Amino acid sequence: MVKIEESDGRNKDVFIDINGEDVDMAAKIVRKRSEKTGLAPGTLIHVGDKKAAKVNINIFSFDETHYEEKQVATLQQALPASDKPGVTWIDIEGLTDISIIESLGRHFNFHPLMLEDILSTDQRPKMEDFDEYLYIVLRMIYPNDKPGEFVNEQVSLIVGKNYVVSFQEQEKTGDVFAPIRESIRTAKGKIRKLGPDYLAYSLIDAIVDGYFVVMEKIGDEIELREEEVALDPTPQTLRVLHRLKREMILLRRSLWPLREVISALERGNSSLIQSETLFYLKDVYDHTIHILDTIESLREMLTGMLDIYLSSLANRTNEVMKVLTIIATIFIPLTFIVGIYGMNFDFMPELKWRWGYFAVWGGMIVVTLVMVLFFRRKRWM
Amino acid sequence: MVKIEESDGRNKDVFIDINGEDVDMAAKIVRKRSEKTGLAPGTLIHVGDKKAAKVNINIFSFDETHYEEKQVATLQQALPASDKPGVTWIDIEGLTDISIIESLGRHFNFHPLMLEDILSTDQRPKMEDFDEYLYIVLRMIYPNDKPGEFVNEQVSLIVGKNYVVSFQEQEKTGDVFAPIRESIRTAKGKIRKLGPDYLAYSLIDAIVDGYFVVMEKIGDEIELREEEVALDPTPQTLRVLHRLKREMILLRRSLWPLREVISALERGNSSLIQSETLFYLKDVYDHTIHILDTIESLREMLTGMLDIYLSSLANRTNEVMKVLTIIATIFIPLTFIVGIYGMNFDFMPELKWRWGYFAVWGGMIVVTLVMVLFFRRKRWM
Amino acid sequence: MVKIEESDGRNKDVFIDINGEDVDMAAKIVRKRSEKTGLAPGTLIHVGDKKAAKVNINIFSFDETHYEEKQVATLQQALPASDKPGVTWIDIEGLTDISIIESLGRHFNFHPLMLEDILSTDQRPKMEDFDEYLYIVLRMIYPNDKPGEFVNEQVSLIVGKNYVVSFQEQEKTGDVFAPIRESIRTAKGKIRKLGPDYLAYSLIDAIVDGYFVVMEKIGDEIELREEEVALDPTPQTLRVLHRLKREMILLRRSLWPLREVISALERGNSSLIQSETLFYLKDVYDHTIHILDTIESLREMLTGMLDIYLSSLANRTNEVMKVLTIIATIFIPLTFIVGIYGMNFDFMPELKWRWGYFAVWGGMIVVTLVMVLFFRRKRWM
């Protein structure tokens, strides 16, 4: 079973569960945003999971020749000067400590609305160019602990002249970025040679790659259901198909604006994106299109399966009807015949006949054979 | 139950009521506009509710250091000179007193067609740039007194160089703007520091936030119906689904042009919109897109629920058919058998047999078992 | 009942009639154009109704201070010199007298293809700019004599520097323009102060207002049918829904290109349209969008009603099935039981029992109760 899960603590009941409660979809689609209604714009409040108390801050500073890696408790001592050479990557896991966001905002002079967006973890993917820095929101999907479940989490990236700040909702997500950390440590690939834009590209690429994994798992489940739909359709099957269709919609909702974000980056209007990186962005862009294509195909496939499901139902009714018709059509006339000779008229010549009883049996056998032939010709038997 | 209601006095019967009369949808979609047919363009007549007799006028004058708040009966004494510094916000609740609109029009030299639009409360959201001032029409949705009911009301904003005039259809709506009044009073946020464009933005933001509340309530109701659709579908359920779908359409109809309005404002062609405000407008724009996205998802969900509903119906017919078929198929042959031995032929050897009766019982038990096995294999039992 | 009717004499059978013949829709959609095939382009022939023999010509000449109104038999004596100041409005009702069109064409030097278009009364709304004059085709919808019927008629407008020529198919339509004549006579509004472009705008506005009336009547009929669909659906209901849907399509077909026409006028590329009029055109444009919006909503509503209709049908089959199943399932086993004791075996111990008969009754009551409980649990009773 595939399940996409929100990282905000309501993950138990987000999707229709195949075996049980399936009523929380709507809640998921409409996030509890109303609690923010009435607040002044720019007020920092974390809309999302409030449980994950611990916040991890990993800081990587590197250039082509060295790199430095540290894990800090508070941010202040670790923020790079604006003219520091090389690239500083501040990776923040967990959004519960608003003071971190605030001090970061003061240090880099970030726009308050952007900080608000980082904390509202129900954003659509988008890119905003603040000249001094780019703000990119993405949605990351990655496997949960439980088999067949996924987490849909917001990742924010701020790309400056010599730094990248990345925000994730949960500590665990770090795993998706692990290969990138490893590349920095081992100076593999171009990551140490190029600037923060290439680092940002690598982070986006890692996130997009995560979608391939999810697509495959969903594809596997569809494969599994395909036979069930045609051979043994139950109302349960229908609900699974609709759940899968909804997951497709959610994936597309995450991916479609992501495509626009990458396209906007790749069009290269920002001075923060080096021309060398543009080519790599085009490559991620192609991957996004590829996944969107696959989503469309899977949706068309699900639509076909829904059709097959409905016509399997109709076929079944047909089959039930045929059994009833065959039995009733054969036996109702026979019952009528035996009813005739159950009548108590004083004068019924047949009753006296020596072979009357056997003649009736003969007649009934003939009637039955005629019926059977009729059904054969109709191809009902 | 969620109900969207028109503020024009016909609110009792606007939507299909789950428990009763549900025939007034069409009336709602087609507002009584015909009464205006034949009048010269620019003729002021209030198309909408004529009951809410009282008109409230609240005037706020403020700049960064002071603010003044007054509630006036007639408008004349309170209109700002065109060169008055600071911002004057004239908030008019109720459209029944046409003389107010007229005197306002004379003072500010407003275009007569615009005044006509303010009074025709069935406008689509739109923005018109009259150089000297901007005219913005929005549709506001907010909770009614009755639980689960909403009011869909027209709000007009006129944004000038040093003033904002806002028109609401009913007194009650003031509540949505209450936090803005409070911000002005307490000088919280940027509202006192920036111009009328920021005030207009705040009003639009407050209105858009109201949609989140409505979306959540509708989402909750969909959640509630989801189980019902699969387990106990009634024709009633179907009508509720269609009502919800229609509400989605109405919401989208209000929101889609609103998105265009905000987009037009944000493109920043008017000299009345300061560049600092543009960023905030982009933020409201993102919210609008967010709600539209949610509406689409909820619509897809409703479509899926309609599918599930219809196949639940088919499943039910199937189940009824199976019961009938099982009973009929088992008992019709048995009835035939007992019919045979109810015949009155003089010569029927079995009738004389000692164990004839019990042999028939045995035969009937065998037939029944064969049938049951057949149904088991067909998985009908 | 709402019926849209062509003004070309085939109005008896244009639409599916709820009570009777409903086969003429296709004829309506495909007008008899083939009779023109093979003629040289620019040949004047009236495609449309040839019955309405009389042609009315009303001529209004006015400027800000005077106005003159006359009704003439032939056109020649009344045509304005090209340098005559003020505005001349030539209103021609009836297209049967081709000589009028021809003499008009000669006087103003109109393009022959345009004259051909005026006479072919199945044009889509369009606007053509001939530099010296604008040619506008509209479709007007207005109530017929019979209650609930409408006429769909072509109106052509030619807007020159100091004149407007309007062509209507029938005399009766004049009523729609009556308020405009009245405004000219009484110098109400701006009509006497502004030029022929404002007069053309007023005519277009009057025509668009006519759509509101039709929308309301159709909306009323939909309202009426809504209950019927859910409670007592007949095949008749289905056909009415499809008729209404088709009327929606026809209305949209008339309106959609009209929107483009007004948009083209309003973009203001023609020197014949004064800038002051542009604003008024924008207003009509908004009305057109408003009606199109309403049409879309009504169509979505009709689609929903068709869904409800179909599922009402399925529900009904379900209900019929349940009654059959309940009756058959209770009585078939009972009939079997009584059949047993109707057998004539010599040795059937129960038949001798003193209370056998009553025991059978008891058994049958038990069976019946079990069945009733079973149906209750299934919620079929």
Next chain:
Amino acid sequence: MVKIEESDGRNKDVFIDINGEDVDMAAKIVRKRSEKTGLAPGTLIHVGDKKAAKVNINIFSFDETHYEEKQVATLQQALPASDKPGVTWIDIEGLTDISIIESLGRHFNFHPLMLEDILSTDQRPKMEDFDEYLYIVLRMIYPNDKPGEFVNEQVSLIVGKNYVVSFQEQEKTGDVFAPIRESIRTAKGKIRKLGPDYLAYSLIDAIVDGYFVVMEKIGDEIELREEEVALDPTPQTLRVLHRLKREMILLRRSLWPLREVISALERGNSSLIQSETLFYLKDVYDHTIHILDTIESLREMLTGMLDIYLSSLANRTNEVMKVLTIIATIFIPLTFIVGIYGMNFDFMPELKWRWGYFAVWGGMIVVTLVMVLFFRRKRWM
């Protein structure tokens, strides 16, 4: 019956025939193009009908004052010098003689790919500008010999500075161009006064007019089927509806690119099109839009008829079910009652009663009346 037929010799089986074989649609949609696979581009081979052996060549040379008409066997002697004044129209009926195309290509120096396109008679309508000449492909539809059948044939036009070459697949099609020949002979209209562009326009106009004829015939057939669908739907009806729908699709496929062709011509980028002709092209363009509009309306109508068809089927099942239910529900209980008194218990008090038999009759009449009332209340009777 309406049938669209390919002119390439496979016309016997192109469409689903209402009375018989209906399996050749796919063959039609996918023309046998594969035989060309592997040939070098520009190789001249006639893809299409190879039967129509005779090729007719009609040559018209005309200017405002004279005209000359000849029918030649070979082309060479008749080709105009490139600086010959006036207009030469070479009308070629039949594509089987490739040498004609080749010599024409050599004389005028035509592009080999264009010659290939002329011979591949499954082209979509398109326009190509070769500077020296324009190449236009159209699809012509006209009535066949058999009543209710149509031919779908490719027409190619080459428009040069002082000539027009037109290619038709079959001799018979000349009829469509007959009025144009007549206009040239009689110098009627502008055809002798204007250049080859006006001649090309006239040919296109004649072809577009042919669509009106086909639309009317199809409209008539839809009209015919409308009643049948609601009152007596058979599987046959469904297939006719689908055939008509497919014909709509084919017509739109021919017409939609034609619209683009005319639009491209009318935009007037080619120096070969005189500005005076542009206006006439706009007129044909309007006709194309008009037909496309009609096609859309007829398609919507067919969709509606399919809906009505399906619900008629459902209604019928309903009706059958009701009859069964009424009969079974009334007689099954009665049969049970008479079964009771057919039991052979020694002690059954009722059997001894004087009026027992009549009491049973009374009881049965009461049961029947109750049932009938029940069905009346349910409105099943």
Next chain:
Amino acid sequence: MVKIEESDGRNKDVFIDINGEDVDMAAKIVRKRSEKTGLAPGTLIHVGDKKAAKVNINIFSFDETHYEEKQVATLQQALPASDKPGVTWIDIEGLTDISIIESLGRHFNFHPLMLEDILSTDQRPKMEDFDEYLYIVLRMIYPNDKPGEFVNEQVSLIVGKNYVVSFQEQEKTGDVFAPIRESIRTAKGKIRKLGPDYLAYSLIDAIVDGYFVVMEKIGDEIELREEEVALDPTPQTLRVLHRLKREMILLRRSLWPLREVISALERGNSSLIQSETLFYLKDVYDHTIHILDTIESLREMLTGMLDIYLSSLANRTNEVMKVLTIIATIFIPLTFIVGIYGMNFDFMPELKWRWGYFAVWGGMIVVTLVMVLFFRRKRWM
């Protein structure tokens, strides 16, 4: 049976097989891309079939006067100098030997991401302009060994100033390019006279021609199924229709971006494409549109067939119901009648009547005739 097959070794189970296992569609749509997750961008790894061990390299060097053809084992000795005149075509069949790709990349200085794309054989068709060379990805479809099966394979083309490199996944595909090799050898057509752009065009043209073959085979299968759908629909038929529909989707997915690729080439922005070739590209472009058109028509046809399938099912249920109803409705009342006279009341006057028995027979015949007439009138018999 038509089957499209992937060339990557999983070809046994790619599509729903009509006779058996049909669960691998999803696997096909979602290619196993996840194995690449976490690798640095630009890492060369072959995503696709790893079995086809042998790699063929064919090198053609030609100009207008000579040509040279060789088949080499390793690439190095055969690579052309960058200033070598004439055209060198390096045709590589098989992608398993990564060292070939690498040495090619070093020699021509190809971008690493492009090399990665060549090896990832699940690309969408695309074109990338690297100034020095163009990179074109296409999807080729051609017949497999097994009748009715097809291979869907990626072809990469690199077009430089004096060379074309083509990559195919399998040796066998060479056949599609065989006519091109032959043209080079025999100097037929323009291929020896023009540059690498014309060679690239010829390759693309050969690939597009392959689609016509596949379309025809699919068209033939649809034709085959058309009768089956209407006359003998089985659940199997439905699945075949859905398989065909999915094949349509896959074909369109391959072709739609191909159209864009050709359109981009044809727009002629690259200096590598000579203006003479542009015309030929336009021709291929028209072919692509033609195939897409056909795909759309076949899809509409399949949709129609699905409709007919479903209504055939409904018709069948109807027919079964009618037989049941006729039999039950005739015999249930008769059985009741004979039941009456099977009662054992002491006083039943009819039983004593001389002609009672025959009167009952008469009554039953009358009842039967009435029923038969009723069914005739209902047109059920």
